[in-house]
Amino acid sequence: MNELETKIRAEAERLLSEGLVDVVIAFRQEDAPLHPQPAFFTQVEELESLTYNGMCANNLANYLTRYPQETRIGMVVRGCENRSVNALIVEKQHTRENLVLIGIPCEGILDWRRIVALTGENVLSVEEKDDSVIVHTRENTFELLRIELLHPSCQRCLHPNPLSADILLGDPKPEGDPHLMRLRIEALENLSLEERNAWFRHEAERCIRCYACREACPMCYCTECFVDHTEPRWTESGVTPAGMQAWHIIRAFHQTGRCTSCGACERACPMDIQMTYLTDKLNLDMADTYQFEVGMDAETQPPFATLTLDDKNRFIAQGK
């Protein structure tokens, strides 16, 4: 057990025993060492299984919308989760007064797929020591570099520190480099139209329409998603090229000015489809055009929820 875990557990115990919150949302270690699961603690005794390490891949803000506004929630938040919580508060999905955010400056989430690719599937335990990650498998022990195992979204992370946490555990980490995300999107933008289309088709065609990306995303909380509508049927619902493309286009577009680039969608995808190249592009556009960054505070409305006459210069076809 690491020191941070002890601190989180103590904090969660205090919140629950003093009756400050009804539930604490955090992670729990279950049988699979690579996959700690989101857990919902309501009793102090349950906290024994609380865990926190680099393998915790979910965005916990996802579970905020599953509780009524009156529920007082204690939640373990990293940088991205804090921004998601802010964005959800802007969209009035919970009240800030009923939230206690236990902030953790994040060192980045380890990509379990990379670990499995390097060590094989029989992983028994994963240990994190400073800059290295020690993986014990049934056959062998591997010492890997942490930086090589980081999930791509975490490599590009801008704000690893929680911005509005009530309690901050651990030392703040340095802010990320904004150029990393931009470089990737610009590289794609500089491709020709056909190459961009080929890239998009290649990613979209592997989709099996399981909607794991939707379920993992804190901002996808609609009770009825556009793909589930039957009357009218907005998109083909089967695993057809048109249906898969429509899903990827509109799912990403609905995230415009709302996505915090946490990468939970990519980590949830069973087909290893890249999706953040779509949402990051939209986020960059919002930053460039409207100087808007998602979740930096709990007040600013996203660009599509505000409108002004001053957008005039962005007319596409000007009247004569």
Place this chain on the structure above:
Amino acid sequence: MSAPPIKIALFQCRWCLYSPEDQAWVDNDLPENIHLVKVPCTGRIDPLFILNAVQGGADGVMISGCLPEKCHFKEGNLAARRQLAEFGSFLDYIGYEQARVRFVWLDLQDRGRIQQELTAFETTLETLGPAQALATRASAPMGGADE
């Protein structure tokens, strides 16, 4: 052998054509390759509508609305401009030519301009050829009230 005709979906805000002759032409005399979708305001147009038109076989989508300060509902077109402009460039990002989605904002003195715009748009689309970037969906029953 001639190429198949270029298909255009026209989303028209019902307030944007000030002259009754223009509206009558759009309502009754549109060429067969132009499919009209009349909306109460451009603000009603969801990006999904555009995508549906594109995947439904349209080679281009034209949206005609009122000038920003002249929206019948005060600011519906402002919301539309933000969303749809971004959607247009987003489609371009994934390989669907931005020129295939065209926005026209009409003004009081623009009598007859809708015809010119449609002709110009058709010429543009003819040079681009049929749209192939996105997959075509199976045909769905046509929406909207029968008139």
